[in-house]
Amino acid sequence: MELFQYTAHQLQNLLKDKEVSAVDITKAVLARMDAVEGDVKAYITQTQDSALEQAKAVDAKIQRGEVISPLAGIPGAIKDNICTLGIKTTCASKILADFVPPYNATVMEKLGQDTVFVGKANLDEFAMGGSTENSGFYPSRNPWDLTTVPGGSSGGSAAAVAAGEAIWSLGSDTGGSIRQPAAYTGLVGLKPTYGRVSRYGLVAFASSLDQIGPITRDVTDCAHVMNAIAGYDAKDSTSIKVDVPDYTKALVNNIKGLKIGLPKEYFVAGMDPEVEKAIRNAIDQLVALGAELTEISMPHTEYALSAYYLIAPAEASSNLARYDGVGFGYRAAGNDIVDMYKKTRSQAFGTEVKRRIMLGTYALSSGYYDAYYLRALKVRTLVKQDFDRAFEKVDVLITPTAPTTAFKVGEKSSDPLAMYLQDVCTIPVNLAGVPGISIPCGFANGLPIGMQIIGKPLDEETIIRTAYTFEQNNDYHKRFAPLGEVK
Numbered sequence: 001m002e003l004f005q006y007t008a009h010q011l012q013n014l015l016k017d018k019e020v021s022a023v024d025i026t027k028a029v030l031a032r033m034d035a036v037e038g039d040v041k042a043y044i045t046q047t048q049d050s051a052l053e054q055a056k057a058v059d060a061k062i063q064r065g066e067v068i069s070p071l072a073g074i075p076g077a078i079k080d081n082i083c084t085l086g087i088k089t090t091c092a093s094k095i096l097a098d099f100v101p102p103y104n105a106t107v108m109e110k111l112g113q114d115t116v117f118v119g120k121a122n123l124d125e126f127a128m129g130g131s132t133e134n135s136g137f138y139p140s141r142n143p144w145d146l147t148t149v150p151g152g153s154s155g156g157s158a159a160a161v162a163a164g165e166a167i168w169s170l171g172s173d174t175g176g177s178i179r180q181p182a183a184y185t186g187l188v189g190l191k192p193t194y195g196r197v198s199r200y201g202l203v204a205f206a207s208s209l210d211q212i213g214p215i216t217r218d219v220t221d222c223a224h225v226m227n228a229i230a231g232y233d234a235k236d237s238t239s240i241k242v243d244v245p246d247y248t249k250a251l252v253n254n255i256k257g258l259k260i261g262l263p264k265e266y267f268v269a270g271m272d273p274e275v276e277k278a279i280r281n282a283i284d285q286l287v288a289l290g291a292e293l294t295e296i297s298m299p300h301t302e303y304a305l306s307a308y309y310l311i312a313p314a315e316a317s318s319n320l321a322r323y324d325g326v327g328f329g330y331r332a333a334g335n336d337i338v339d340m341y342k343k344t345r346s347q348a349f350g351t352e353v354k355r356r357i358m359l360g361t362y363a364l365s366s367g368y369y370d371a372y373y374l375r376a377l378k379v380r381t382l383v384k385q386d387f388d389r390a391f392e393k394v395d396v397l398i399t400p401t402a403p404t405t406a407f408k409v410g411e412k413s414s415d416p417l418a419m420y421l422q423d424v425c426t427i428p429v430n431l432a433g434v435p436g437i438s439i440p441c442g443f444a445n446g447l448p449i450g451m452q453i454i455g456k457p458l459d460e461e462t463i464i465r466t467a468y469t470f471e472q473n474n475d476y477h478k479r480f481a482p483l484g485e486v487k
């Protein structure tokens with residue numbers, strides 16, 4: 001095995017035992033980036049020089065015998081919609097192509113000085129999409145099969161980790177953008193409870209749905225990243241003021257007596273039978289490991305997608321109004337101010353972003369507000385109540401993460417509805433604000449399949465424990481993408 005193929009916790013042990021240095025690890029990842037980035041295109045910006053400096057500083061600390069944090073010296077990638085002080089943050093949009101934030105997102109501050117950042121990862125423009133094909137620069141590729149997409153919108157964050165171009169990464173999830181790419185690339189992806197992780201410095205897409213979370217190679221690394229980033233932040237008025245548990249304490253291989261619910265509405269028409277088979281097999285395993293299964297109904301699931309595609313664009317149309325060529329970002333020349341606004345926004349936003357701005361503006365406009373936006377909010381409440389009722393009976397819910405495995409590059413890019421349908425299993429979780437994790441649970445035609453485990457609000461611990469128990473009794477997480485096989 002090569003250093004870039006280890007998990008963060010394995011590397012941390014090697015560091016502690018002084019078998020390798022942070023510089024060794026970082027150099028291995030940087031060399032890997034040089035070797036495969038041309039094929040994978042996971043990054044928009046690489047920060048190789050500062051990464052090496054950070055690694056040297058960690059080694060010096062270890063030499064001095066100082067205590068280091070669990071992610072110290074372990075190279076990570078950051079989705080390029082998370083503000084990084086002095087490092088370009090583009091949101092994969094031409095409108096922010098040269099934007100250098102004068103401040104760090106709270107998650108960057110929390111990760112702290114010891115962490116090694118190797119780059120800013122590609123995404124669908126402003127996180128709108130499910131394949132990274134909407135990136136304003138270029139699509140990323142799936143390291144399991146370069147003719148397929150790595151999912152999205154955090155596709156670059158997932159592709160980087162799957163290819164060995166980072167050991168862990170941060171993504172953001174508004175309707176599935178952490179969990180779906182994690183599923184397509186055989187990784188673990190957690191969307192925390194809304195308010196668990198600060199959104200300060202995350203460039204807003206749909207503020208009532210957005211959350212930052214980890215994409216990692218196993219559940220243990222997921223717990224470590226959560227420990228680093230979770231917690232109340234006075235700079236985010238929607239962050240929740242409660243204590244954060246030590247998530248590594250939830251890494252317990254035991255689900256005896258755990259009540260799992262299987263919502264029948266999540267096994268939708270059009271689902272790949274191989275995906276369904278893998279999920280049903282995983283559920284049988286969880287039962288064999290001591291869980292109690294209840295089949296339940298969440299009747300409003302079928303309306304969640306439509307509600308999301310009104311609420312998210314409505315919020316986006318408002319959030320993206322700030323890109324007007326005045327304060328920051330791209331500015332086109334114009335004859336007068338209105339002409340300048342028009343040209344700036346026409347030239348620099350991509351097709352999908354424009355589509356959402358128009359959908360959202362329409363849904364919010366006078367005369368249509370009640371019929372569309374307000375109605376969608378009411379549906380959101382009904383979806384949330386489905387979860388409340390389900391969690392009176394069960395501890396966690398199990399569903400597929402996505403209806404299929406990774407699809408071909410170009411297959412859905414001309415059909416927005418087909419693309420939106422990939423999110424049917426993940427979107428209700430964002431509407432309800434509850435936490436959800438995707439873990440690998442099988443393969444179909446050599447491509448990974450993801451299982452989603454959904455938990456009660458602020459109960460990330462139970463989904464981590466369930467995920468960990470499943471992982472420890474399987475070895476899907478140990479397989480490396482073929483691109484990653486070292487000959």
Ligand code: GLN
Pocket residue numbers: 127128129130152153172173174175176177178205312423
């Ligand atoms: N694919 C979904 C969308 O396009 C979700 C995106 C996300 O979670 N950022 O809106």
